[in-house]
Amino acid sequence: MKTEQLGFAGMPERLFVCTPSKLATFEDCPRRYRYSYVDRPTPAKGPPWAHNSLGASVHTALKNWYALSAERRAASALPTLLKATWVREGYRDVDQERATYRRALAWLEGYVASLDGADEPLGVERVVATKTAVLAFNGRADRIDGRRGPAGPEAVIVDYKTGRGGLDADDARGSRALALYAFAAERVFRRPCRRVELHHLPTGTVASHEHTEQSLARHVARAEDTARDIVAAEKAVAAGADPDAEFPVRPGSLCSWCDFKKSCPAGAAAPTKEPWAAVESNGA
Ligand code: SF4
Numbered sequence: 001m002k003t004e005q006l007g008f009a010g011m012p013e014r015l016f017v018c019t020p021s022k023l024a025t026f027e028d029c030p031r032r033y034r035y036s037y038v039d040r041p042t043p044a045k046g047p048p049w050a051h052n053s054l055g056a057s058v059h060t061a062l063k064n065w066y067a068l069s070a071e072r073r074a075a076s077a078l079p080t081l082l083k084a085t086w087v088r089e090g091y092r093d094v095d096q097e098r099a100t101y102r103r104a105l106a107w108l109e110g111y112v113a114s115l116d117g118a119d120e121p122l123g124v125e126r127v128v129a130t131k132t133a134v135l136a137f138n139g140r141a142d143r144i145d146g147r148r149g150p151a152g153p154e155a156v157i158v159d160y161k162t163g164r165g166g167l168d169a170d171d172a173r174g175s176r177a178l179a180l181y182a183f184a185a186e187r188v189f190r191r192p193c194r195r196v197e198l199h200h201l202p203t204g205t206v207a208s209h210e211h212t213e214q215s216l217a218r219h220v221a222r223a224e225d226t227a228r229d230i231v232a233a234e235k236a237v238a239a240g241a242d243p244d245a246e247f248p249v250r251p252g253s254l255c256s257w258c259d260f261k262k263s264c265p266a267g268a269a270a271p272t273k274e275p276w277a278a279v280e281s282n283g284a
Pocket of ligand 1: 029249259
C-alpha cells in the first residue's frame with residue numbers, strides 16, 4: 001500500500017497513530033511520554049490543574065455557542081453555556097473559582113463580540129485525520145473557518161488560548177499542532193489551508209502565520225522524525241533495553257507543571273506548584 005513503508009525485512013511497518021499532543025509530549029520529555037502512553041498501569045498523577053479546568057470550560061462554552069442556531073448566538077447566551085459545562089476541579093476555594101468564572105465570562109463576551117454569529121465554520125472541535133508514509137495523524141481542531149482568499153475558498157485553523165502569556169506570530173509559526181491540523185484540513189476539505197491563528201481570549205489578540213507548502217512539509221517531516229524516535233524507543237524496550245535509558249528524563253521548567261512529577265525521580269528537584277498557581281498568577 002502507498003501509505004505503508006517497507007521495514008528492513010521487507011515487511012510493511014505499521015503507521016504510527018498519533019495526535020499532536022502525543023508527539024509534543026515526547027518532544028517535551030521522553031520520560032513523560034513513557035509515563036503517559038507506555039507504562040501500564042499509568043504511574044500516579046498529581047491532582048487536576050485549575051488552568052486545565054478553565055481552558056476546558058472556555059473551549060466547551062465556545063463549542064456550544066456555535067451549536068446554537070445563528071440567531072441565538074449572542075453574548076447573552078454565554079452565562080448559561082459557561083455555567084452548564086464549568087469544570088470545578090483544581091481551584092483553591094469557591095471564591096477563587098467564582099472569580100475565575102467571572103473572568104472567563106468576560107473573555108468570552110469580549111471574544112464573541114468580535115465574531116459574526118452568522119458565520120458557519122467548516123468545523124468546530126472538528127477531528128481531522130490524514131496519513132503520511134510514517135504517520136496516521138488525527139487531531140481535534142478548536143475551529144476551522146472557511147474564508148475567501150485571493151485564489152478562492154480557503155480553510156483557516158483557529159486555536160483558542162486561555163493562558164496568561166501573550167502570543168506572537170512566532171508561536172503560530174512554530175506550532176507543530178497547528179501545522180499538522182492545516183496539513184490534514186487541506187486534505188479533508190480539499191481546499192488550501194495555510195493560515196493558522198492563535199486566538200488569545202484574555203487579551204482579545206490574534207497571532208497568525210501563513211504557511212507555505214514547504215513550511216508545512218517541514219513540520220510534517222519533523223513529526224515523522226519524532227514518530228520514528230518513539231517507535232525505536234518502544235521497540236528497544238520490547239527487546240529488553242532499559243526503559244529509563246530509552247525514555248530519558250528531560251528536567252526543566254516543565255517539571256513543576258508535570259502530572260507525573262511525584263512519580264519521576266527528576267521531578268523531585270523542581271519547585272512544587274499548587275494546582276491553582278497558574279490561574280492565581282493570572283489575577284484570580
Ligand atoms: S517531572 Fe520532568 S523529567 Fe520527569 S517526566 Fe515530568 S517533565 Fe519529564
